[in-house]
Amino acid sequence: MGRPTVASVVNRVAQRARGLMVLYRAGLAPVPRLDEGIRSLIATRRYGPLAGSVRIAARRDPQAVGLVDETGPLTFTQLDLRSNALARAWSARGVRSGDTVAVLCRDHRNLVLTLLAAGKLGAPVLLLNTGFAKPQLTDVAVRERVRVLVHDDEFTDLLGDITGVDRYRAWQEPGRPDPQPDTPTLEDVIAGSDDHPLPAPPKPGGLVLLTSGTTGTPKGAPRPAISPLDSAQFLDRIPLRVGEATFLGAPLFHATGLSQFILSCALGCTVVVRRKFDPEETLRGVAEHRCTALVLVPTMLERVLDLDPEVRARYDTSSLRILFLAGSALSPEVGNRATEVFGDVVHNLYGSTEVAVATVATPEDWRRAPGTVGRPPVGCRVELYDDEGRRITAPDVTGRVFVGSGLAFTGYTDGRSRDTIDGLIATGDVGHRDADGLLFIDGRDDEMIVSGGENVYPVEVENVLVEHPEVREAAVIGVPDERFGQRLKAFVVLRPGSVLDAEAVREHVRGTLARYKVPRDVEFLDLLPRNATGKVLRHTLA
Structure with a gap:
């Protein structure tokens, strides 16, 4: 390692100063x-x-x-x-x-x-x-x-x-x-x-x-x-404040729930938890304790939004300033529905068990570009690299996502670690930035489907599928195909009363995406297999 440059030292000092300002704004910096x-x-x-x-x-x-x-x-x-x-x-x-x-x-x-x-x-x-x-x-x-x-x-x-x-x-x-x-x-x-x-x-x-x-x-x-300054990575783009109340729906064993629990305790906030998630009880808890923050994974949010409007109307959730979402991908359709119901409160965090926080989309980011995971907060750095390790700076070009963070891990307990480039850790995802610099996650780098020589990431097709008013949730995988190598197969969960058939599903995708992204196979399920934090178990589908 060489000696730090003047520019790197100046940047580090500036980041720390900005971090202190974030802590002060949240009420954590003890001045005077x-x-x-x-x-x-x-x-x-x-x-x-x-x-x-x-x-x-x-x-x-x-x-x-x-x-x-x-x-x-x-x-x-x-x-x-x-x-x-x-x-x-x-x-x-x-x-x-x-x-x-x-x-x-x-x-x-x-x-x-x-x-x-x-x-x-x-x-x-x-x-x-x-x-x-x-x-x-x-x-x-x-x-x-x-x-x-x-x-x-x-x-x-x-x-x-x-x-x-x-x-x-x-x-x-x-x-x-x-x-x-x-x-x-x-x-x-x-x-x-x-x-x-x-x-x-x-x-x-x-x-x-x-x-x-x-x-x-x-x-x-x-x-x-964790240094107190590291908490500024969350507070920079998520406006939690001292002495408020947080309803924690995401489980504490997961990084999403645990990080927000620790941060809420540091802020002297009341944390409301329940042993098992229930959408109506969640709204009841928010209303009863006047919670300003609600922490969920996207599948939990879907269950809240699927409540009958008359049920939701029983509970005053006007105290909510922050709807904090992480743990799995938040589709544009679900995020937009949440904005319609709760107002401009959606904060969409992207991170992983290994790197903790990487980026956060504020409500303003979401309004501008539904589906985005936003920008890195203070103390974080996010870069995209191609398969040869070259940094990608152009918009709308997909690359591997690498993150640097004061909250990142230093390696697994079994001695293994993740790929690193320029001191940044691979998240295992691929993504792109738009012309405004907002980050979008296109999928896992090991989930890319190559069909007839064309690259397809499942999340793009899944987002289109759930935009159909009769589709509750969907997952897309690649299955072997003698002619094309792989073909796309969609697993679809319909809303009650739907009469949608496989051809109608394909036609819906065909109206938005390229021909090679239309699933050849469609299978209807009662529900998708998921783990406790809402991630689809694709190997079970396969």
Whole structure:
């Protein structure tokens, strides 16, 4: 590595200055209380961004509500004290800094308390996906050397092959038989422990997120220690503010939900969660708690929009300033419907487990170019490269997407990493920019279909399909063809009462796209196979 150039140093200083301004605008920069700023920096450095933020929020306003779940509210002070008790109990049972704590839970208070307690012990938390199969969970637990396993009762059978770990139950189903009466519950452990603060661990434990696992055993992607300035990457283009309320529909085990939960805690916001997503309950929660932000994956948004208009009208959602969407592609049709229902609040984030945030489309971006994922926020860099590694600067030219971010991972836990160019990490996607510089994602680089020598990305065809008023959702894959190498096959889910047939589907696509992008095969399904964050399981379709 050579010495940094004057231009690179100036750019770095400018980025940091801009980041500070973003934090100040959101209410995070402690001006003029520099003593509070120092305390915040010390807490997050010692305990990590989540446990440190909760401790600071409890100090700032001991009675402020930090979390609301089905069992009621908890203040930041209660979260801090109860996680102290859990951390002390685990410490007494021999859990040490560096021991991995795995958690397989839906979104509720005991999942949050597990994250906080592990942070206070310096124990890495492995967030398991509630949609994974039994063999995937077993393989991951062995590979990551899990020491403690926290889970909801409903997942007991899925975890039966994991041995040699300390188990704790996080959520018990009322009125159902007890599946593991000898396994302690977190509530009992907390109730029997001292809630005084613990000494800081040698270093924060951090978090390990998992890739979607759609093609085998999921890979672990550890999140590094996060600088307060890195949070400006979200706040630069998503106007979250101190002391508001966020309804978190996206699951906490996924990067989308987790990042917004941590950021909301840092802002001292009340976070509202539910164990299982329900579209009407989501609107009820937004109205009841006057939430200013709603965090969803696109399939959840579709379910909200599909509610009867009379049902939606029962709930006052006028407090919403931010409809935050990430985790899978947001089609122009769904984003436009959301804008009609909720107003100019759509914020469409593009990122990945590995790079975190890459770009964000603001409501203004979306109005100008529906379907865009916007521009990089402060501290992020996004470039497109062709297959020979040459940077693409011309508009409307598709290339591989590479991202640089202070929130990016440093490699998978098994030692592997992703392709890099000029210090930027490949996302695995391909995309293009329009003449205004707005980014569009055209699809996965391994999903491109070559039919008769022509390149087709499924998302373009899928977006056209869902624009038909009788189509609820659609997915397109390539299937073998003796003449063309591959041909396009569409899987279509129709809305109730539709009489659309295969030829009508093809005719709809033919009216918008080139002939070679029209699916030769059309199969109708009751629903598409998806994982817990809404991504279509294309290998299942194939």
